[in-house]
Amino acid sequence: MTPPRTLLDKIWDAHVVLDLSDGWSLIHVDRHLLHDLSGPPALMDLRKRDLPVHNPELTFATPDHIVSSRPGRVDDTFPAGARLVAGLRLLTAAAGIRLFDLGGEGQGIVHVIAPEMGLTLPGATQICGDSHTCTNGGLGALAFGVGTSESAHALATQTLRMRKPRNMRVRIEGSLGSCVTAKDLALHLLRTLGTTAGVEHSIEFAGSTVRALEVEERLTLCNLAVEMGARSALIAPDEAVFAYLRGRRFAPTGAAFDAAIAYWRTLASDEDAVFDRDIAIDAADVVPTISWGTSPDQSMPIDGLVPGPADAPLGTLEDLAASLDYMGLTAGQPIAGEPVDWVFIGSCANSRISDLRAAARVVDGRSVAPGVQAWVVPGSMAVRREAEAEGLDRLFTDAGFQWREPGCSMCVAANGEQVPPGARSVSTSNRNFVGRQGPRARTHLASPAMAAAAAVTGRITDVRTL
Amino acid sequence: MFAPFTRLSSRAAVLPQANIDTDVIIRIERLTAGDSARIGDYALEALRYREDGSENPEFPLNQPRWRDAQILIAGANFGCGSSREPAVTALMAMGLRCIIAESFGDIFYANCFQNGMLPIRFSAENVAALVADAEASSSEFVVDLHRCSITTAAGCEVVFTIDPQRREALLSGLDDIGLTLRHAETITAWQQADRTRRPWIWMADTREIAA
Numbered sequence: 001m002t003p004p005r006t007l008l009d010k011i012w013d014a015h016v017v018l019d020l021s022d023g024w025s026l027i028h029v030d031r032h033l034l035h036d037l038s039g040p041p042a043l044m045d046l047r048k049r050d051l052p053v054h055n056p057e058l059t060f061a062t063p064d065h066i067v068s069s070r071p072g073r074v075d076d077t078f079p080a081g082a083r084l085v086a087g088l089r090l091l092t093a094a095a096g097i098r099l100f101d102l103g104g105e106g107q108g109i110v111h112v113i114a115p116e117m118g119l120t121l122p123g124a125t126q127i128c129g130d131s132h133t134c135t136n137g138g139l140g141a142l143a144f145g146v147g148t149s150e151s152a153h154a155l156a157t158q159t160l161r162m163r164k165p166r167n168m169r170v171r172i173e174g175s176l177g178s179c180v181t182a183k184d185l186a187l188h189l190l191r192t193l194g195t196t197a198g199v200e201h202s203i204e205f206a207g208s209t210v211r212a213l214e215v216e217e218r219l220t221l222c223n224l225a226v227e228m229g230a231r232s233a234l235i236a237p238d239e240a241v242f243a244y245l246r247g248r249r250f251a252p253t254g255a256a257f258d259a260a261i262a263y264w265r266t267l268a269s270d271e272d273a274v275f276d277r278d279i280a281i282d283a284a285d286v287v288p289t290i291s292w293g294t295s296p297d298q299s300m301p302i303d304g305l306v307p308g309p310a311d312a313p314l315g316t317l318e319d320l321a322a323s324l325d326y327m328g329l330t331a332g333q334p335i336a337g338e339p340v341d342w343v344f345i346g347s348c349a350n351s352r353i354s355d356l357r358a359a360a361r362v363v364d365g366r367s368v369a370p371g372v373q374a375w376v377v378p379g380s381m382a383v384r385r386e387a388e389a390e391g392l393d394r395l396f397t398d399a400g401f402q403w404r405e406p407g408c409s410m411c412v413a414a415n416g417e418q419v420p421p422g423a424r425s426v427s428t429s430n431r432n433f434v435g436r437q438g439p440r441a442r443t444h445l446a447s448p449a450m451a452a453a454a455a456v457t458g459r460i461t462d463v464r465t466l
Numbered sequence: 467m468f469a470p471f472t473r474l475s476s477r478a479a480v481l482p483q484a485n486i487d488t489d490v491i492i493r494i495e496r497l498t499a500g501d502s503a504r505i506g507d508y509a510l511e512a513l514r515y516r517e518d519g520s521e522n523p524e525f526p527l528n529q530p531r532w533r534d535a536q537i538l539i540a541g542a543n544f545g546c547g548s549s550r551e552p553a554v555t556a557l558m559a560m561g562l563r564c565i566i567a568e569s570f571g572d573i574f575y576a577n578c579f580q581n582g583m584l585p586i587r588f589s590a591e592n593v594a595a596l597v598a599d600a601e602a603s604s605s606e607f608v609v610d611l612h613r614c615s616i617t618t619a620a621g622c623e624v625v626f627t628i629d630p631q632r633r634e635a636l637l638s639g640l641d642d643i644g645l646t647l648r649h650a651e652t653i654t655a656w657q658q659a660d661r662t663r664r665p666w667i668w669m670a671d672t673r674e675i676a677a
């Protein structure tokens with residue numbers, strides 16, 4: 001009898017090309033995504049070594065990080081990005097790698113386009129020189145971010161030298177309350193488990209709450225796993241995922257699709273599989289959640305009071321004081337009601353069509369509050385087109401939002417699009433680090449509905465009270 | 467491809483703040499600017515410099531005793547956040563060769579080994595003891611990768627554990643790509659078999675061309 005295995009064990013075992021001893025394996029990479037920032041240096045590394053790309057047909061590229069999101073943008077709307085985009089274009093063309101280029105179908109944030117086009121597949125391994133590659137685990141792919149050197153290694157060999165991560169399960173049971181989204185759940189997990197809970201682990205999200213999430217919500221949940229320290233996250237693929245994939249641009253078709261589904265059905269963790277860490281979470285405890293500090297675990301219920309020294313675990317007092325100071329908040333104050341200057345709806349955490357619809361439902365019939373700059377940056381060309389077909393672009397622009405071109409934009413501010421120093425921003429992205437949205441920018445992470453609520457009221461607002 | 471790491475003597479600077487992320491280590495627009503010669507000047511800039519651009523005298527690595535430190539004792543979860551590999555090379559350009567912390571961001575940790583930086587994980591108690599030593603004395607620490615030991619300024623020796631293959635690679639400056647390419651035939655054979663086993667993986671790029 002074979003011992004019970006987890007979802008991670010099964011995917012891992014199916015990709016071991018060679019046992020390298022001491023716990024190391026050579027793992028096959030099924031999908032490799034490149035973007036404008038990490039792609040060119042990895043491809044340059046190969047060029048310098050005079051090595052070919054091993055499997056260009058398993059490699060895909062798109063510019064997203066350093067492209068302008070300004071409506072009607074062209075290559076050099078953000079001149080500093082033009083050089084890297086040109087490099088990506090040149091190097092991918094030379095290597096025979098498919099590029100989803102600016103202005104064309106398919107361009108967008110790399111973790112938005114991969115699932116959307118059916119490049120991400122259950123049970124497959126997927127990498128990208130980007131830490132939020134874990135997003136793709138929402139479809140059941142073992143996906144993780146890599147550095148430039150590992151990306152170059154995969155380009156040259158289509159493999160990675162890796163140690164298997166440890167198994168961790170976060171089981172969430174029960175139904176989520178009204179206005180509680182996958183983003184609130186992720187921020188709640190961060191607040192409860194901290195930023196290092198998943199270090200050296202792959203997190204499988206399981207339980208009735210997770211089963212009930214729409215596929216796009218699963219992508220959001222897995223997106224924030226890296227903030228919990230995990231390089232990869234997984235959700236067992238099920239009928240919802242198979243239905244989602246059917247007919248997507250690069251998804252398999254016909255008999256191959258049927259064969260794939262038959263295999264994907266076998267991937268769920270065995271009943272009695274043992275996890276190195278196993279954590280239970282009650283969905284009833286999750287409320288709309290927003291970050292107050294400079295690390296995503298510094299999050300709190302929207303109707304709560306900003307934590308103070310009394311709430312700080314020993315040894316973190318200085319960090320807590322530094323976070324409060326940076327954010328311009330006082331311990332014990334309510335977070336709701338704090339005036340905001342910027343609202344950003346976008347990023348690989350929350351820029352898919354369901355996110356834009358959720359924001360639009362809140363905005364409908366209201367306008368952006370005076371003095372607030374509010375942006376919607378769709379995650380991909382496909383999302384943008386779909387939203388426009390539904391009239392969401394008009395709804396947003398009529399309310400006073402800017403409707404922009406797909407890319408990472410203000411999530412990381414690599415493209416010059418920054419929140420000004422000292423300004424307070426409610427953002428649907430995934431990182432509130434010091435300076436992440438621009439030097440001295442103050443970022444609060446929240447769901448699209450809460451970001452929309454902040455935009456129309458001009459304050460941090462409990463969306464349930466609107 | 468990097469200079470092998472064997473033994474290092476240097477003072478050890480202390481940066482106790484937890485969750486120092488890769489955005490703080492190197493801002494992303496410093497990477498787009500293509501100004502790699504100055505990357506060391508930009509490392510940790512939000513902490514190192516004041517708003518007017520002058521040095522922040524409070525920042526540990528700006529203090530005379532630690533200015534040339536090659537060892538950093540950092541807070542937990544050092545290097546969390548993005549996968550950007552220049553976070554490692556920026557710290558190396560600043561002069562660091564070894565970082566000691568209770569925990570690291572996983573991708574940052576892996577990236578260290580690709581560049582010849584030695585990251586050492588220690589329990590919270592061990593880190594606290596090293597911090598006390600580093601702060602009390604101005605003498606040097608010795609990190610010896612052959613022996614997997616750190617001798618502190620006060621002369622105490624502590625032993626650390628490190629994955630044997632990673633240790634070997636650091637000691638000899640081994641190149642991962644070169645090592646793996648020795649298995650090129652095994653990889654090709656695996657892929658051949660996989661085309662039959664999982665045909666759907668191999669269809670993506672032919673779909674549109676065939677259609």
Ligand code: SF4
Binds near residue numbers: 130132348429430
């Ligand atoms: S949207 Fe933000 S988090 Fe996502 S890939 Fe782009 S920069 Fe990274």
